[in-house]
Amino acid sequence: MAANAGLAHVISPEEAVTLDGLFRERVERTPEAVAYRDFNPQHANWRDYTWAQINHQVARWQTALERDGLKPGDRVAVMLRNSPEWVTFDQAALGLGLIVVPLYTQDRPENVAYILNDAGCKVLLFEGVEQWLALSPLKSQLTGLTRILAVKPLGDGVDEPRLKSIGEWLPDDAGETRHMPRDAAALATIVYTSGTTGRPKGVMLSHRNILTNAAGCLQIVPVTSNDLLLSFLPLSHTFERTCGYYLTIMCGATTAYARSVQQLGEDLQSIRPTMLISVPRIYERVYAAIKAKLDEGPPLRKKLFQLAVDVGWARFEHAQGRAGWTPGLLLWPVLKALVASKIMARLGGRLKTAFAGGAALSPDISRVFIGLGLPVIQGYGLTETSPVACANSPHDNLPASVGRPIPGVEVKIGDKDALLISGPNVMLGYWNNPEATRAMIGADGWLNSGDTARIDEQGHVFITGRLKDIIVMSNGEKVPPVDVEAAIMRDALFEQVVLIGEGKPYLSVIAVLNADHWKKMAAEYGIDAAAPGALQSAQVQNVVLERIAHQLREFPGYAQVRRVTLTLEPWTVENGMLTPTMKLKRAKVFELFNAELDRMYEGH
Numbered sequence: 001m002a003a004n005a006g007l008a009h010v011i012s013p014e015e016a017v018t019l020d021g022l023f024r025e026r027v028e029r030t031p032e033a034v035a036y037r038d039f040n041p042q043h044a045n046w047r048d049y050t051w052a053q054i055n056h057q058v059a060r061w062q063t064a065l066e067r068d069g070l071k072p073g074d075r076v077a078v079m080l081r082n083s084p085e086w087v088t089f090d091q092a093a094l095g096l097g098l099i100v101v102p103l104y105t106q107d108r109p110e111n112v113a114y115i116l117n118d119a120g121c122k123v124l125l126f127e128g129v130e131q132w133l134a135l136s137p138l139k140s141q142l143t144g145l146t147r148i149l150a151v152k153p154l155g156d157g158v159d160e161p162r163l164k165s166i167g168e169w170l171p172d173d174a175g176e177t178r179h180m181p182r183d184a185a186a187l188a189t190i191v192y193t194s195g196t197t198g199r200p201k202g203v204m205l206s207h208r209n210i211l212t213n214a215a216g217c218l219q220i221v222p223v224t225s226n227d228l229l230l231s232f233l234p235l236s237h238t239f240e241r242t243c244g245y246y247l248t249i250m251c252g253a254t255t256a257y258a259r260s261v262q263q264l265g266e267d268l269q270s271i272r273p274t275m276l277i278s279v280p281r282i283y284e285r286v287y288a289a290i291k292a293k294l295d296e297g298p299p300l301r302k303k304l305f306q307l308a309v310d311v312g313w314a315r316f317e318h319a320q321g322r323a324g325w326t327p328g329l330l331l332w333p334v335l336k337a338l339v340a341s342k343i344m345a346r347l348g349g350r351l352k353t354a355f356a357g358g359a360a361l362s363p364d365i366s367r368v369f370i371g372l373g374l375p376v377i378q379g380y381g382l383t384e385t386s387p388v389a390c391a392n393s394p395h396d397n398l399p400a401s402v403g404r405p406i407p408g409v410e411v412k413i414g415d416k417d418a419l420l421i422s423g424p425n426v427m428l429g430y431w432n433n434p435e436a437t438r439a440m441i442g443a444d445g446w447l448n449s450g451d452t453a454r455i456d457e458q459g460h461v462f463i464t465g466r467l468k469d470i471i472v473m474s475n476g477e478k479v480p481p482v483d484v485e486a487a488i489m490r491d492a493l494f495e496q497v498v499l500i501g502e503g504k505p506y507l508s509v510i511a512v513l514n515a516d517h518w519k520k521m522a523a524e525y526g527i528d529a530a531a532p533g534a535l536q537s538a539q540v541q542n543v544v545l546e547r548i549a550h551q552l553r554e555f556p557g558y559a560q561v562r563r564v565t566l567t568l569e570p571w572t573v574e575n576g577m578l579t580p581t582m583k584l585k586r587a588k589v590f591e592l593f594n595a596e597l598d599r600m601y602e603g604h
Helices: 019-029 052-068 082-097 109-119 129-141 207-220 238-251 262-272 279-295 299-319 327-346 364-370 435-440 481-486 515-524 538-552 588-591 594-598
Strands: 035-042 047-052 075-079 099-102 121-126 147-150 162-166 187-193 201-206 228-231 256-257 275-278 353-356 376-381 386-390 410-413 418-422 447-455 461-466 496-500 506-511 562-569
Touching: 019 052, 019 082, 019 207, 019 238, 035 052, 035 082, 047 052, 052 082, 075 082, 075 109, 082 410, 099 109, 109 121, 109 129, 109 187, 109 201, 129 147, 129 162, 187 207, 201 207, 207 238, 228 238, 228 262, 228 275, 238 256, 238 275, 238 386, 256 386, 256 481, 275 461, 279 299, 279 364, 299 327, 299 364, 364 376, 410 447, 461 481, 481 496, 481 506, 481 538, 496 588, 506 515, 506 594, 538 562, 562 594, 588 594
Parallel strands: 035 256, 075 099, 075 121, 099 187, 121 147, 147 162, 228 256, 275 353, 353 376, 506 562
Antiparallel strands: 035 047, 187 201, 376 386, 410 418, 418 447, 447 461, 496 506
């Protein structure tokens, strides 16, 4: 992979110095190459933008920002879907020495207001008037904002002098793109981590933090100017921002912006990307859809699919040097034509790499995709490490692990098996929170990830749990909730699951059921799925507990679930049960189901 880093199209951190310097270098090297592809709903077609065209737009944004009196060091916030406007705003701000604060489009207004105030943001860019209507009840808290911008036209009836659409705010033309004096160590962005408890903390990342991280990733996984990435993980997520935005500038690849997660299937087939970056939930959904279709079809189709996965996996293990050749591998060309190629065609048919990060991807799901011929590359990191610390590579891919440290990064095991990380990617600290910074980064510069891990003799890192996420039952037995929940979720009946048992004599589960699978199960047992109280009936509870027990058959006896509470109401960002990065707020779930928790442990 090191040979890839030496190719002429790759811009090194030393050449770039800063993130806007990276963009400037790209524009100079390949001005007429396609940088971005975006869907135009007005004409129902995809539009291409060259690096030179994007650069021209950046100059317009800079002229407008300077006209509004923005000075180096000022903070500006962006709350947009992935789009060329996200990039032009970001690059314009970085070139003027401004500090960019990304926000999630689906975040709750109270959280957005807190972040804007904590960071002292002067500008907020969002999609349209709907977002302002959601924020406007809190506008008395947003006195620090001097300019509020909407990408879409505003229409009538908006009474807010600071608010303008970019159509009326941006100048028609501008001169050259500006770039502040270059300092790699300067603060580039403040990224607020969506904590599952308490207020989010602002992670301060420098230009060097992000540039070295993107460069290290490029040495592990070769990405070239011929690659086409389909971007759908929000750019407010540091994984997407580093690997799906700055990395693609570094190597000159093209990025297409998906319309939405709901339209991802269509976009995959029309864009036909060579690369994907995603969190495990997307792979889990694709797998669940495949599995549901197989369950509805004839048994032979299911057997053929499993044979394709098994032979494909054996082929992968042989290619990785972990298994010998067997005659069964001769079946692959036929199985590929009958099964694998048809499924891969639904993903566009050209995918050569799929990255997974942000949470643990089940080895079982990884095995399915790899078996079908899609190399799923799993990595590991935190917002605080810009974000990638470890990653598998195409030629050293151990799916049960998160790979080895990327070039420039070191890891070691500390007290209580904590994974410690050191390198140029480690954050500058938390914004206005020196106490939290000291708790995260030791005096020796090593960052405590908060995850427990082990490292094998070859240097592969295996994440074993969270330092704080261990359930200790009243009998002293320790249970990792994430592992148990992941096992239960292998059954497509379960959409979301949370395990309970801290200080209790046995384990219980609160689960959100998949509505379609619940109806099928109800019909199978002659139950009226729409009847009030159906989910609480003894028959349903027993059937569900049996299905959970089947998924947990390989766990110790003390890790078996004895009580269950069921609901069809999903846990979402909007109802406060998930963070914007889709992490479950366990305390909120416990609060919502307080009465049910008492019932499940009544008499104990």
